[in-house]
Amino acid sequence: MAQPRVALWAAEADDMDDDLQDMSLGNYGQNGHYDDTFFQQPQIDEATLMAMQQHMAQQAAFAQIPDVVKGFIVHFHQAVLENNLPEITIAYESGWNKYTEKFYSRTEWPEAEIIAPLVNDDPIFLILYRELYYRHVYSRLQPNIDDRFHSYENSCELFNYLLNSEGPVKLELPEQWLWDIIDEFIYQFQVFCTWRSKVKSKTDDELLMLAEGGPVWSSYSVLNVLYSLIQKSKINEYIAAHQAGKTPEEIAEIVGEYGVRPLYRHLGYFSIIGLLRVHVLLGDFTLALKVMENVELNQKSPYTRVTACTVATYYYVGFCYIMLRRYPDAIRTFVSILNWIMRMRQYHTRSYQYDQISKTADRMYALFAICNALSPSRLDDNIANISKERYGEQFAKMAKGQEDAIPAFKELFLYACPKFINANAPPYDDPVALNTLLQSSPDTSSPDFDSSALSDPAQRHLSLLLSDVVAYTPVPTLRSFLKLYTSLGAKKLANFLDADEEEMVQQLMVMKQASRSVTHVPGGKGLLDGQTASTSDLNFVIDENMVHIAESTVGRRYAGWFIKNTERTQKLYDDLKNQPLPPPSKSAGHGANGAGAPVAPVQTDVKPVRTGQPKVAWGGVKVGA
Amino acid sequence: MASWVSPPTRTELIEDLVSGVDRYNPSNVSILEDYLYHQIRSQEYDCLANLAILKLYQFNPDLYNPDVVINILIKALTAAPLPDFNLCISLLDERPINASLDEPDPLPTLLPTLKQLSDLLYRCRFPAFWEVYQSDELENLRDNYTVECVGFEDAVREVAIRAVKATFTRISADRLASYLDLSGSELVAFVDKKGWKMDANVVSIPPNPDNQIEATVVQENIKLAQLTKVIAHGAST
Secondary structure, eight states: OOOOGGGGGOSOHHHHHHHHHHHTTTOSSSSSOOOHHHHOOOHHHHHHHHHHHHHHHHHHHHHHSOHHHHHHHHHHHHHHHTTOHHHHHHIIIIIHHHHHHHHOSSSOOOOHHHHGGGGTTOHHHHHHHHHHHHHHHHHHSOOOHHHHHHHHHHHHHHHHHHHHSSSOOOOOOOHHHHHHHHHHHHHHHHHHHHHHTOOTTOOHHHHHHHHHHTTTTOHHHHHHHHHHHHHHHTHHHHHHHHHTTOOHHHHHHHHHHHHTSHHHHHHHHHHHHHHHHHHHHTTOHHHHHHHTTTOOOOTTSGGGGSHHHHHHHHHHHHHHHHHTTOHHHHHHHHHHHHHHHHHHHHHHTTSTTHHHHHHHHHHHHHHHHHHHHHSOOOSOHHHHHHHHHHHHHHHHHHHHTSTTHHHHHHHHHHHHSOOOOOSSOOOTTOHHHHHHHHHHSOOTTSTTOOTHHHHOHHHHHHHHHHHHHHHHTTHHHHHHHHTTOSEEEHHHHHHHHTSOHHHHHHHHHHHHHHTEEEEOOTTOSSSSOOEEEEOOSEEEEEETTEEEEEEOEEOOOOHHHHHHHHHHHHHHHHHHHTSOOOOTTSOHHHHHHHHHHHHHHHHTTOOSOOOSSOOHHHHHHHHHO | OHHHHSOTTOOHHHHHHHHSGGGGOGGGHHHHHHHHHHHHHHTOOOHHHHHHHHHHHHHOGGGOOHHHHHHHHHHHHTTTTSTHHHHHHHTOOOOOTTOOOSSOOSHHHHHHHHHHHHHHHHTTOHHHHHHHHHSGGGHHHIIIIITTSTTHHHHHHHHHHHHHHHHEEEEEHHHHHHHHTOOHHHHHHHHHHHTOEEETTEEEOOOOTTTOOOOOEEOOOOOHHHHHHHHHHHHHO
């Protein structure tokens, strides 16, 4: 039967029969005269034509996937289905990255629809696959507006599945992946906000989509996800119960069916850190520290297994302290994490996160330099040295406190600060307002463009820090003068500084103020708590017009050196005593040699004069003992 | 510091709001705004609750009430040298253009002034502060806002007193007068109320941890535990 190929796909048999009637009349294009009805086929055919083309495209794309990748996906899927945590971890950490490097370093992975047949259209695995797919797009390629919207929808589906299924899901995923899910979610939110605020560079299509976008990547929905995960997993109750030392049964009672599962517990904890980060990005530093109320920041906590999470936590906490003017606390935080990173570095050189951790560490060195300039302390020489190595030039300017200090602070702050975002979108849904905005913003290419400061939150926070810096700039000079005296008349000091006396007195009050900071005391509840403590070794007071100065110095530390060397000497003596006596047939000189040889390696690091040459008298003493 | 995080004057209702997720619910903004006005009238101060209001404004621009923001900033001024004022500024995102207000927004004109005042207080430029504050340009601020805030000027005087207490053991009355914007009998009354002594035009400030100084040498504290190994060895041979 002469059937045109297209009719095979037609949905409605009736129409097909009609067409058949016409076509079997021999108008099959042989004589060039086409029956019009042939081309007025119902829309169904067009749709199915497209479906067929799409299917063929998919098949072609599927065929293009290398076999190893297909095998990997099947294996990965199998591991996820079986909740085989070690296999999943391997597939996730090394497998995915290996094939990305090999085949997909510059393109996207195959779309979820294409690989769906390999995994029997398993919706959960496809959601997870898409999560990885979009993460790859965001990090290696440039996401377009469709990517952004779709990745949001996929994230919503994932969290919906996790939170709104009937009861906790049976899925088990490695901790690293769970942290990456949360981390990536917030990262995509942050880049979306930054991209969204650039009104000028939008195409018409994008403007349309943004106008109708509505809740896509809204602050409320992101916060909602994080708070829901925290509440569902009852992570705060879990931590409190753990700290109170309750038994596992009691803890299970308290946290409920979701909280006992490691998946939810980890997601809950990572959501707390996620909240810390989102609040900092939105400029709310006190709330950021407040959500960390129950979390104990120490490196023995069981949650430090995910390095990236720990590093992020300390970075954001330290930054909050800076904005709260609690520089000693910030310094302490940075020193602690930077030391930890140095120790952990050896385990991470092969990890794909190494770069990210190094970059964050570098920013923390910059922030440390800022804090050290504003509140000098002698806490950790090692970290201070590394910081000076990297930022010595800026640090010198900042510490001197003259006019050069301001640009140096600005440079380091803008390099090291988080990528702040605006909570609200420009008015895409209101064309009139949008036009006003576009016209009112001046030319961004002029170098003196200062009102960009308004729409860029980072500038706003920078200006707050700079106003503090300006208050501080005369202090280093004052310090250097005060160090030279025990008491000094105000008038005399003013003469030295070439300044007005009253102004200088006020500056002294600022200096006094700067030497007092709120610091966290051990045993204090939560990160916001603290007491005022003195942070400077130079103390002074003004008696009407006389400045009295008292400096605290650190006495010379000799105990360590003496104890260490005493112990070494004792060990050496013990070793010597335990040496076998020299064979009596040899001469005394040789005997001493025999005794000398094993001792030689120990001798090199002992301070007292003990030459390599054996002494006959020594050997003599031995024999006598 | 604990009382800054959780002031004893905060009610349980506010505590629940500030510490929980209800703080994001826009319909709760009026509770927090009422609490602000209570603080203004009764000379109380609760920084975190006020920051919660600013956060609600950040997410819901249509809730924005410029008078509330100005009052929050005024209250934060009196907390110097704590960073409260800066924390408030951090939460003031740029206003979207299509925001609808019945009257023109007074905040953009007042904000630079308030920032300047905060700056002067942080840099302890108290005479300059009073000069700027009493000047004609700030008449709007004084007549419409700070007059509502009970005890605003006294609170600023407290800021000055905090700085003076830390730095001086004795201070000339004239200098103190310029810091407090008080003179003559008013100054005497103020000093009296504080319980400080004044004679021959010099005010004595009672000792406190900040204005008592002594040169200390941080001595090394050698503990017995560090020496046990050495001593034990010496004893055994």
